[in-house]
Amino acid sequence: MTITEKTAYLKGLAEGLSLDASKPETKLINELVKLVDELANDLQDLSDDVDTLEDYIEEIDEDLGDVESYLFEEDDDCDCCDDDDDDDDDFFGVECPSCGEMVYLDDTIDPEDVECPACNAKFSCVCDCDCDCDEDEHHCDCGCEG
Numbered sequence: 001m002t003i004t005e006k007t008a009y010l011k012g013l014a015e016g017l018s019l020d021a022s023k024p025e026t027k028l029i030n031e032l033v034k035l036v037d038e039l040a041n042d043l044q045d046l047s048d049d050v051d052t053l054e055d056y057i058e059e060i061d062e063d064l065g066d067v068e069s070y071l072f073e074e075d076d077d078c079d080c081c082d083d084d085d086d087d088d089d090d091f092f093g094v095e096c097p098s099c100g101e102m103v104y105l106d107d108t109i110d111p112e113d114v115e116c117p118a119c120n121a122k123f124s125c126v127c128d129c130d131c132d133c134d135e136d137e138h139h140c141d142c143g144c145e146g
Contacts, residue, residue, distance in 0.1 A: 003040045007033075007037045008037075014033045092105055092106075094114065103116050112126050
């Protein structure tokens, strides 16, 4: 039985006793039953509110997950950048087109004039084609060598 059902049962038991309404004991029992009934109703209202809020929070969490995946979506098809080092956003890795070694750059290095420390080849890691590349991240989605 739920708490409201138990309260209704107690109320029925108290009414079934046929107690003399003028006696103080009867007044006390009746008031206690009323109090228990009010508490049970309040508790049921709170329980319903908690259930509603849990559903609402779950929906917000799902929506937030969608927003996060949209905002922080990374392009996994890009072969030119190494995004494995997520701890330090000041550096990004670019694969040297000549020898294949990873060259790590920061914002002090001009991305248009990069020199590979392994083979000394000079290259640019800024895309100069007319595609939808993310030049701020220094990689291109089209696969060009710009």
